[in-house]
Amino acid sequence: MEQTQNAVLSVRNMSMNFGGLRALSDVDVEVRSGEIVALIGPNGAGKTTFFNCITGIYTPSEGQVLAYPTNGRKMRADGARSDGVRINGMRTNLVCELGMARTFQNIRLFPSMTALENVMIGRHCRTRAGILGAVLRGPKARREEQEVVDRSYQLLKKVGLEKVANEYSRNLPYGAQRRLEIARALATEPFLLLLDEPAAGMNPQETLELKEMVIRIREEFQVSVLLIEHDMKMVMSLSDRIYVMEYGRVISTGTPAEVSADPQVIRAYLGEESDA
Amino acid sequence: MAVANLLGNLKKSAIAALWLAFLTLPVMVIRVDTVEKTVTWRWMHLAYMLVGSFVLAVAWHFLMDRRDRGAANRDSGGGETQSALSLxxxxxxxxxxxxxxxxxxxxxxxxxxxxxxxxxxxxxxxxxxxxxxxxxxxxxxxxxxxxxxxxxxxxxxxxxxxxxxxxxxxxxxxxxxxxxxxxxxxxxxxxxxxxxxxxxxxxxxxxxxxxxxxxxxxxxxxxxxxxxxxxxxxxxxxxxxxxxxxxxxxxxxxxxxxxxxxxxxxxxxxxxxxxxxxxxxxxxxxxxxxxxxxxxxxxxxxxxxxxxxxxxxxxxxxxxxxxxxxxxxxxxxxxxxxxxxxxxxxxxxxxxxxxxxxxxxxxxxxxxxxxxxxxxxxxxxxxxxxRPQGLIRAKRKVYKINTEAA
Amino acid sequence: MEYFLQLFLGGLSRGSIYALIALGYTMVYGIIELINFAHGEIYMIGAFMGLIVAGVLTAMGWPTLSILVIALIIAVLYSAAYGYTVEKIAYKPLRGAPRLAPLISAIGMSILLQNYVMLAQTPDFLPFPRLIPDLEFMGPYANFLATSDLFIIITSISVMVALTMFIKFTRMGKAMRATAQNRKMAMLVGVNVDQVISVTFMVGSGLAAVGGVLIASHIGQINFAIGFLAGIKAFTAAVLGGIGSIPGAVLGGLVLGWTESFAAGYISSDYEDVFAFCLLVLILIFRPAGLLGKQRSQKV
Missing domain, CATH: 1.10.3470 (ABC transporter involved in vitamin B12 uptake, BtuC)
Structure with a gap:
């Protein structure tokens, strides 16, 4: 299979087995530079498993996951090649360091850390201070620390959470927690942002704001976005392209218009809620 | 309401004390010497146990009520409680x-x-x-x-x-x-x-x-x-x-x-x-x-x-x-x-x-x-x-933000 | 060959005691995913109950065999009551707390129970009467199998068979299996989960008490600290077999019993306990799911 120009992520023939269960089979997904791509499908279709496979939480049983970092990022791990970095089986933290940052379907913030500190965690892999730096607090370490604080605060501002910077993240309302997860992911300077149901549990107003925020983020941070979402209105109006999954397979792909016209999709997924 | 609650707690504590006394009776009261084949009964220990466990049970229930109330408070959006000591x-x-x-x-x-x-x-x-x-x-x-x-x-x-x-x-x-x-x-x-x-x-x-x-x-x-x-x-x-x-x-x-x-x-x-x-x-x-x-x-x-x-x-x-x-x-x-x-x-x-x-x-x-x-x-x-946070709750630092830096 | 057989049977007897205690760990872990650190102490309290009952009845002049039966029954009932109470005090209030909280509370309970027995009784070793008489027909075989070993093996097997029947065929047993599989679902279909947890603790504690009385009578002395080592070894057995798995606990107990017996017999008895700990460490590092356990993948 030839590589499309300016792809940032290319997943080829990926399969994932759990014991005898085939959770994903022969999945091909591609995200191009600057795109917002959505992954939709009924519950249990394997969308989150797909995320886990490309972020190193699971190692895919078969297939290739290749990333093409756009920020000129160098890799510490083996297999760094000019024609893409093979990331299946790579450790989760290295995938993040490479520039693919995610959020979680069931929010996974650090509850007894403040909102600001949650974002600061995202800066970890872009900073270097060690034990000595932390203890001695030399000028270099102090400068780095201040840079972390300031950038994290700016990111909180971008998602509208600067007023609650010093609140424990467990005390934030639901929608704010979702936005905080996005800010935390952005702090790792990703080229690809992976959002797992960012609008889940949000009201229509919040969802609308979220949509605008994602578009804004793409412009400002020059990231590509791959998101899993159930909110059809949001998906249709936000994404450049859509992949539809069912029973671990990609059954359709294309622009929102193409996908919603695909009879297979209507049968499998939109059928019961096509007027939503 | 408060009185009924208190009475209820006292009753529960009495039952708990009886149960604990019964539970600890053999170990607390009886000492055997299997070589000399003698048995010593120390009934005073039973009395200590009854009184002690009653007091403890009352304290336990009191603290439990407080804990449950605290949890309810937090759920309804109340802020973090800070102990007087750590404040x-x-x-x-x-x-x-x-x-x-x-x-x-x-x-x-x-x-x-x-x-x-x-x-x-x-x-x-x-x-x-x-x-x-x-x-x-x-x-x-x-x-x-x-x-x-x-x-x-x-x-x-x-x-x-x-x-x-x-x-x-x-x-x-x-x-x-x-x-x-x-x-x-x-x-x-x-x-x-x-x-x-x-x-x-x-x-x-x-x-x-x-x-x-x-x-x-x-x-x-x-x-x-x-x-x-x-x-x-x-x-x-x-x-x-x-x-x-x-x-x-x-x-x-x-x-x-x-x-x-x-x-x-x-x-x-x-x-x-x-x-x-x-x-x-x-x-x-x-x-x-x-x-x-x-x-x-x-x-x-x-x-x-x-x-x-x-x-x-x-x-x-x-x-x-x-x-x-x-x-x-x-x-x-x-x-x-x-x-x-x-x-x-x-x-x-x-x-x-x-x-x-x-x-x-x-x-x-x-x-x-x-x-x-x-x-x-x-x-x-x-x-x-x-008090899972211990005597003094670990507090997170409030960082100074340099707002001018972009 | 005779030496080998002697070690084999000695290991079998020792292993069945480990298995009895390990069952309690495994059942509790299967249901609430908690290492019941105080389980070894329940075993110790079972042994003390046996001693106290035996002491009182001996002073009253009862025949040995009836003492054994009564001591076993009372020890089992009392230990079950302890297990029930321990769960209510130290674990139930911590359901839903962070994972380390019940574990720390369990360690606290273990220390509390040890010191309670030490203070109420004595820090010294107490002689434990031989409740299992030497049977005549065992005479020719006494070289490699003592009557008490035989008794331990037979009792353990019967108890384990009874446990299997209980879990397979009774209503409560089914509820236990359902809870172990998925607590939320079990609750939804009407299983009284609190009750199931209580029963699990009681059954596990009762099994430990059987082990405690039998081994105390076999060795001939007890003190307040015996539960610690026995507890860790039984836990090793449970992990070895695959924690959460009942046949696994039995298998693990036997493997550990034989390992110790042969290692002590052929290598050195000084390091008997070291072998057990090394086994524990190696298993947890290289095969944490154990011999019969299933690898659980973490949900993300």
């Missing part, structure tokens, strides 16, 4: 003079009080550092290390053996002990750190036991249960001290080490590494997904805790001049854990307070000392149930 202590106008006063007392202590008192305080200070070390592993990084005392033994035996065989002095071995501790921490840490929380606890417990059993049985190396005696006290540039002077000397060494440890742990807590530890404790998967190398962070926490324990081992051997494996049992690990748990996991101030409370209280209340471990055990349960 008071965190007020800088209280905190600063208090710290200065504490340091003054600490410096003057050996000149004002007897050697006996100074010795007790040295032990307490050793436990402060041990507590702060374990606080890094358990409190900050969330790795329950039940074999912590093994590293303490590493330091103690390192000094004892190097002193015995090669006549190495305290100041030579102190840094060696630290390095050895870190080395052992990493050595043991590597294989075990990918285990889940409770398995990690058991494996470290196993390691701790292995170290103790080896020390007990490998006589050629460690002189077995008899231990090693005549370990040199610390000297300074060839000057050796008598017992009293040496005690004072060790006291000041310990004081310096405590101050150093507090400084180091307090700074680490709010640093890049400290935040990574906290993230690790809160959610391992999210932590790794945010680009933190879990293994590295864990190893650092483990090794740092081990280093401090090993350092204390060296001081302990120098202080007592005699060590044997009996000082390094699981109960010792449990005691250090109790200090961290009571003080407040992750809170530097809390751990210091916990160490003083748990070490000095039994020391000064002799009647109490028999019940020391009993109370430690009970403390661990009660703190977990009613």
């Amino acid at each position: 008071w202590l965190e007020n800088p106008s209280v905190m600063r003079p208090l710290m200065a006063f504490g340091l003054l007392v600490a410096v003057a202590f050996p000149w004002v009080f007897s050697m006996y008192q100074t010795n007790i305080l040295i032990s307490a200070l050793i436990y402060v550092v041990l507590g702060l070390g374990l606080n890094i592993t358990v409190g900050l990084a969330g790795l329950l290390d039940l074999g912590y005392v093994a590293f303490y033994a590493v330091g103690a035996y390192a000094y004892a053996l190097l002193n015995h065989h090669f006549q190495l002095g305290f100041w030579t071995v102190l840094p060696l002990g630290a390095i050895l501790g870190a080395f052992f921490g990493i050595l043991l840490g590597f294989p075990v750190l990918r285990l889940r929380g409770d398995y990690l606890a058991i494996v470290t417990l196993g390691f701790g036991q292995i170290v103790r059993l080896v020390l007990e049985n490998w006589s050629a190396f460690s002189n077995g249960p008899a231990g090693i005696s005549n370990i040199s006290r610390p000297g300074l540039f060839g000057v050796t001290y008598g017992v009293d002077q040496a005690t004072t000397y060790i006291y000041y060494i310990m004081l310096a080490l405590v101050v150093l440890t507090i400084f180091v742990t307090a700074r680490l807590k709010d640093s890049r590494i400290g935040r990574a530890w906290l993230a690790l404790r809160e959610d391992e998967i999210a932590c790794q997904a945010m680009g933190i190398d879990n293994t590295r962070a864990k190893l650092m926490a483990f090794a740092l805790g081990a280093t401090l324990a090993s350092l204390m081992g060296v001081v302990f051997a120098a202080k007592t001049t005699y060590i044997n494996p009996a000082s390094f049992t699981f109960m010792e690990s449990a005691m250090i854990l109790a200090i961290v748990v009571l003080g407040g996991m992750g809170s530097v101030l809390g751990v210091i307070l916990g160490a003083f409370l748990l070490i000095l209280l039994p020391e000064y209340m002799r009647a109490f000392s028999e019940y020391r471990m009993l109370i430690f055990g009970a403390t661990m349960i009660l703190v977990m149930v009613f």
